[in-house]
Amino acid sequence: MAAIQSSSFLCSHRRITKASINIPKLNMSSVAFPKLHNARGLVHDLELIRNNGYAKQVTEKASPLSSPATSPYVSDPIVITKLYAIMDAVADRVEMHKNICDQRNNWNSLLLTAINTITLSAATMAGIAATTVGSPLLALKMSSTLMYLAATGMLVIMNKIQPSQLAEEQRNATRLCKQLHNQIRTLIAIGNPTARDVDEAMEKVLAIDRAFPLPLLGKMIEKFPGSVEPTVWWPKHRRGQLKGEKIKSNGNGWSEKMEEQMREIVGVLNKNDKADYLRLGEKALKINKVMAKAGPLLTGLAAVGSAFVGSPSHGSWAVVLGVAAGALASVVNSLEHGGQVGMVVELYRSNAGFFKQMEEDIEFNLNESDVERRENGELFEMKVALNLGRSLSELRNLADSSKREGKDFEEFGSKLF
Template sequence: MDRVLALDAAYPLPLLPSMLEKFPKAIEPTRWLPRCRPAQPKNSRTRSFGRRAVTSGNGWTQDLEDEMRGILRVIKAKDEQEFLTVGKLVLNLNRGLAVAGPVLAGTAAFAIVFIGSGEDGTWASGAAVLGGALAAAVNTVEHGGQMGMLFELLRNCAGFYRKIQEDIEANLAEPDVERRERGEVFATKVALKLGRSLSDLKQFRKMASPSVQDEDIKEFAGKLF
């Protein structure tokens, strides 16, 4: 049921009788799956490992953890934030067009009333033509340009990166490395989702260092979107 409710909240066309707000006050990434529950502490023995030692065949090393933490930081600071920022611009533009269209059409309709009434008829006819043309142009940009769909696309892309974040956080939050997803397999999945090779992930290792500021991060984590 949690998955059904998550899918219902992710898309404009609902499974249940409710819809997404067309002009939300706060922009949130799309969430297709329920929120991950925090890992519960286990009584089982937690394994520690050295800088390059492999953990009991589960594939997790300190270097791999640093790579995942670096990717996590880059996604939060660059990829997800970029889509949310552009999505906010598109949302504001769509909101402005939604208001301007009816206002211009109403102005044109109001000006038509004064056509043929002496001296006022000259400016009224010009205002009616101009208002109608602008209203048509605004409606074309709003609906023909699919501004609402573009906003949903950007929100979905941000949700894609939010899901990668949650997967990484869920694995790193598990104190017993034996209970995590196998390290090599998980790294491969993350690399495929980001459109990168496994060797590309090594460059994110330094991003896990607190000495690196968010402003110093230039490259995005993902290459697919």
């Protein structure tokens, strides 16, 4: 019985192993697969949507079936090459401004140390000469007078060029060039640069060159102007504007309420922040003018006093003038150049320029009647808030408070400086 069951199992097993499935043969040439020749263009469009979707609606402007050669989002290699060339030039300017900043900062410290050393040495010699008789008197008088005259000439040159102010100009230029370098790099990374972007980048580079010149002779910024004006390091906006048309849509992140808030912020920056820095700049400029004139005047008087030390007809006033004027000159020089009053003037000017640039950017967007041609409203509001050191809610509260209080509103817009 067991043998019969075993043989039947083997037979059934053989039948199972011999079974087969017939699959119809497919003609691979007749199967139509989707063409993927535009995969790179589609991926590039998806990246643009992810990184810069607020500015460009690529799904509406380009068909996914268009070839990469005809897609408007394939960057022109010539434009990319030009932008990289501008980046190289900007990077070189960063190094130049940084090196010249270090050099002119050294000028300030070395010249101040040298002039104060010469002045105090001359004052000491004048005091010793007052107690000396005979031939050493003439030598001490001549040495003291010559040293005072040398200090006067060096001080006139130092007060004319204001090394601390020159160093601050180069620090600002370094920061702005680094900022421009990062902007161009970001434009290449997430945007679709055009020839217009190349022109704007060139204009920004040249505007920085005009605002912060490298050479001293012929192009140095006037250090003692009649009034303090904000520093301008950006080119003028040239985009055509359509005025007199009412905005019919609230697209691109803008709304009527946001426009009102931005107008209030412009008023706050103009009335409080920029005006305050210009006022402080005027005071610092007046102080710097007084010190720049007082230093050489005191060393000159000290030279005259030391020349008459020991003369019987002039008494003791020559000694007092030769010693006291020299000591006062050292104090004035230390306050002016050690305290870097010229740098403070430039700092106030650049801060006022920062707020002026913000005002122009806001007004430029508000004056553009075509909302789609503006910078995206949400992004622009975030930039304004970050530049002022505020959150979005604080920025909106600032605008609402300014509108509510009107002319009595005295809060400053910026919390950074």
